[in-house]
């Protein structure tokens with residue numbers, strides 16, 4: 205997993221690398237600028253593009269100056285540089301790069317006030333105004349410049365981070381930010397890239413290596429971790445020779461209601477496709493024939509038997525919630541499952557809403573229980589938050605308080621653990637924003653739990669593979685959740701095979 209850094213940790217990583225590699229800070233800036241050029245060339249391959257590089261006077265601006273020079277060395281020769289000089293401060297590496305730039309003949313314009321902006325006919329703007337050194341909201345001249353640049357509606361490529369976006373912490377919905385179509389960021393994505401509010405700052409990002417000390421970065425403390433494919437490969441266990449269905453556990457899916465039986469079917473079917481040895485669905489009687497034709501491998505536990513107190517002893521995992529409804533019977537079922545207290549449980553959808561209406565049940569959740577709310581379910585359960593940063597911070601507090609794993613759905617799903625980690629899932633795409641998608645995910649988690657994966661791994665595997673299945677279908681505008689299920693067995697096999 206990639207350890208993500210706050211801006212102050214990034215500064216420490218820069219300083220550590222400079223001291224111990226060793227490398228001069230000017231050479232590190234050169235390395236960062238070269239890495240930017242590498243990504244830039246893939247995105248803007250046409251060397252006669254008109255490019256304007258907007259630079260502040262700190263190190264982000266220093267990068268901008270070096271980038272302009274290196275672009276010229278890479279045959280892009282229609283470049284101009286605009287320096288926003290609204291204060292007398294400039295960093296040493298900015299000054300050194302300005303001297304180097306002056307030798308290239310690239311035209312340099314200084315913007316010292318915002319009464320008149322220089323004419324701008326560039327097709328591409330490179331944003332090197334402010335980077336991770338942002339320490340307050342944009343205001344005054346810099347804010348006017350950013351508003352002006354946004355109004356030009358050009359393609360903007362940001363260096364390290366879009367000007368005005370904080371690297372971490374709540375994103376003010378009214379903040380003035382230079383909107384980038386691409387951000388090329390250094391060594392690690394910024395934590396704030398994973399929150400929906402960052403959509404106003406950037407459309408996509410690419411991460412480039414600049415040569416910071418990886419061992420130092422990975423040893424940093426902090427909850428934010430980014431899941432990689434190798435974590436999935438490391439975690440997945442191959443099916444063994446001489447194994448039988450009993451080896452892979454027995455999952456029970458308690459779900460479905462007359463109007464929402466489909467949720468139960470999708471959930472049980474996804475559980476089956478994710479490798480559980482046996483899957484049983486506890487659904488109302490009017491769903492039996494649908495289940496038998498949709499997924500004949502899935503067995504049935506009559507809802508009436510469970511209500512009468514049927515033992516749960518034989519199930520290795522239980523999923524409860526998809527399409528369950530929130531009536532008295534559903535509440536009784538959830539309470540019955542929680543009182544059993546031995547199962548490995550995943551709670552979703554209506555069962556989360558039942559928890560929200562009966563918060564005393566939260567104290568009955570067994571250790572390492574997984575809940576997988578979307579944003580509305582989360583807010584209903586734990587109260588409203590003003591920003592995603594606040595919401596995920598609250599999830600961290602609640603995960604510790606109730607000893608539970610919270611899988612908070614988002615384009616980048618957050619898996620928040622009682623040990624204080626926030627694992628960010630990188631897979632998935634907007635085509636997956638379709639009803640029923642969460643039911644698939646819940647079935648997958650139940651399946652991995654049944655197969656004895658530790659709960660955090662079960663959540664991580666399910667989130668990653670669910671998203672990866674969606675990414676395999678990226679050519680579809682919207683993806684019916686059933687199609688995700690079809691992808692699962694082969695994807696698991698692929699991640700099991702040696703890389």
Ligand SMILES: NC(=O)C1=CN([C@@H]2O[C@H](COP(=O)(O)OP(=O)(O)OC[C@H]3O[C@@H](n4cnc5c(N)ncnc54)[C@H](O)[C@@H]3O)[C@@H](O)[C@H]2O)[C@@H](O)CC1
Nearest residue numbers: 218233236262263264334335336337338339340341342364
């Ligand atoms: N050696 C290093 O430390 C490296 C730094 N790099 C670059 O350096 C950047 C960070 O540079 P700096 O720390 O110099 O900071 P920035 O260049 O991001 O910002 C410059 C200065 O602007 C001022 N400022 C902050 N918020 C402001 C606001 N709202 N309005 C007006 N002024 C404001 C601050 O005094 C800050 O120091 C990174 O984003 C990256 O682009 C890279 O060159 C890699 C190596």
Ligand SMILES: [K+]
Nearest residue numbers: 331334365367
């Ligand atoms: K920037």
